Amino acid sequence: MxxxxxxxxxxxxxxxxxxxxxxxxxxxxxxxxxxxxxxxxxxxxxxxxxxxxxxxxxxxxxxxxxxxxxxxxxxxxxxxxxxxxxxxxxxxxxxxxxxxxxxxxxxxxxxxxxxxxxxxxxPEEMGLVASIALAVSLHAAVAGWGLFVRYRRQLEARAAQADRDERERARQRARDELARELHDMLGHRLSLLSLHAGGMEYRPDAPAEELARAAGVVREQSQLAMRDLREIIAILRAPIGELPQPRMADLQALVEEARPAMRIGLQVNVEGEVPERSGRTAYRIVQEALTNARKHAEDAPVEITVEGRPDVGLSVAVLNGPGRDTGPGSGHGLIGLEERAALAGGRLEYGPVADGGWRVHSWLPWTA
Structure with missing residues (x-):
């Protein structure tokens, strides 16, 4: 018990x-x-x-x-x-x-x-009327007290049920958010795999050193993709746990990871320490934008600009030039980024630019 x-x-x-x-x-x-x-x-x-x-x-x-x-x-x-x-x-x-x-x-x-x-x-000495009045008063008092206790218990039960429902919704929201995080990361890994594997397939006459470097990237990204997939399965099977989340400081590593297959320029001009939530959202925006650039603008240069300070907020811009489209897109990634930015209290804009490229821009508040 x-x-x-x-x-x-x-x-x-x-x-x-x-x-x-x-x-x-x-x-x-x-x-x-x-x-x-x-x-x-x-x-x-x-x-x-x-x-x-x-x-x-x-x-x-x-x-x-x-x-x-x-x-x-x-x-x-x-x-x-x-x-x-x-x-x-x-x-x-x-x-x-x-x-x-x-x-x-x-x-x-x-x-x-x-x-x-x-x-x-x-009959009692107090008389008929007084006896009836006493009986009715006692019954009414007891019944009224019972009704009060009954409805108080019902309100407590409803409040407890509402609290349980809200906790369940919060757990589900956290589960969905983590699943989206890992889905974006897994998509990033798989796009790198596809890019390097395609290069090895279409350029079999490339120098041995270049092929070895591409094979190393494929091997490394395959291992990381398997790790991400195991984390997604763990989320679906088990209660929500504390999983490592990316930060603004990890943005440089993300870019370096993608540079062997892309021409990327990164400019970061940030004053102070970026709040955790905004930094994580900025990381995911850049990650999804790089994934889209690899899919829809292969070999195109990509410029990433991150600026911000406490009294202005955080601005993230990813601009890629025109390139070869290597596959259809569902559009869900950009929709997910809009939702992610809105949940962080910011906004996201995206669309084509005059030279045929694509630009993604987001503003995020400087709040935790």
Whole structure:
């Protein structure tokens, strides 16, 4: 049993013992008051009343499991017995809290009707009107308290469910974000593989040193692609974990990794340390732009410009010239970049330029 379940069980047992103790005290109090005042007529009714009250006490233990059945039995007995007043009110409270409102309404009405029968059969000194007013007031107070507890529990349950739903949505958003991150990285690796493998295929007469360098890139990128693929599978199989995320400082390594197959110029003019979220988004924008340039503008020069400071924000621009298109694109990468920039609080623009090339530009806020 969990610690929470143990605490709840101990608290429930304490409440049950407290309710039983109050029930015993109420039975003794009513019996003492009746012995010190006028006894009911006929005399044997007192003995029946006391015995009924004693039999009603164990029913208090049934108020969670069988509150309706116990309440009906007490409603019937309340037509002649006064010592079951406390168990009856407790059971009415339990029915209002735990059972449908229609059932609670029937029990409430039956208890009032039984109280009216008792008042007629065993009139009290306070008079008929006062007795009825007291019975109605007690029933209304107990039922109102039960409704309050019922709706409070419902609100707590809804809040807990909403919290669980929000946590699940947050986990799913984190899972999707990580999957997109690794998808972009895997696409970057595979585009490098395709480029170098294509060069080896179409230029078999290239110098041995150049072929060896291309084969080394293919081998290295294949290993990195396998690693990325394993991370994607791990995300799909396991709960979200802490995976290493790229930073702005990794941008130089990304460019150097792609330079053997591309003509890339990189200019970075950044004042201060770029916030983690904006730096990671900038890295992904450059990564996706390089992947698109390899696919749709092979052999074209690429210029990457990154500028920023705290009071202005971070600007990332990737411009490639016209080149040979080596494959169709789905457009999902740029759409994903728009979403990524928007989630970071920035914006992304892209489109063709006058000389037939392509430009991707993004502005990101200088916030964590």
């Amino acid at each position: 969990s610690g929470e379940g143990t605490r709840r069980g101990a608290r429930g047992l304490t409440v049950d013992l407290g309710v039983l103790a109050v029930g015993v005290f109420a039975w003794l109090f009513i019996a003492g008051e009746r012995l010190s005042s006028e006894m009911p007529s006929p005399a044997w009714l007192f003995d029946v009343d006391m015995a009924t009250g004693l039999l009603a006490l164990p029913l208090l233990w049934m108020r969670r499991r069988w509150p309706t059945q116990a309440a009906v039995a007490l409603v019937v007995a309340s037509a002649y017995a006064e010592t079951i007043a406390f168990p009856l009110l407790v059971m009415l409270f339990s029915v209002v809290v735990r059972r449908p409102l229609r059932t609670a309404a029937w029990v409430y009405a039956g208890s009032l009707a039984s109280s009216a029968v008792y008042i007629v059969l065993r």
